[in-house]
Amino acid sequence: MFFTLLLVTVAFIIIILLEVPRLVVQKKWRDLAAFSFLLLPAIVYSYGITLDVNLPNPTHLIIKLFDPLALRLEQLLGTTQ
Structure with a gap:
């Protein structure tokens, strides 16, 4: 597990070192914030x-958010079969 944590940490450090200096030099503050x-x-x-x-699956949140919209659209447009 230690090796995996080390690899994850190194990967994120590399990503940060590649992206952040360029954004700061170009003064792209909104991009840096995003x-x-x-x-x-x-x-x-x-x-x-x-x-x-044990982490929540992001797909379940997306389904909960868009399920009512899908049902409403089915009511408005009719179901397709």
């Missing part, structure tokens, strides 16, 4: 998977 916003959950989720933490 990069950080997306990278943080990726890091947390990766460590969770590596440490065998």
Whole structure:
């Protein structure tokens, strides 16, 4: 497990070292904020998977969000078979 944690950490360090300096030099603050916003959950989720933490499946959230919309569209447009 230690080796896997080390590989995950090294991978994220490489990604950060490749992306962040370029964004700072070009003063792309919004892109840097978006990069950080997306990278943080990726890091947390990766460590969770590596440490065998029981994590929620993001697909279940997407299904819960869009299921009512799909049902409403079926009512409006009619079901296709």
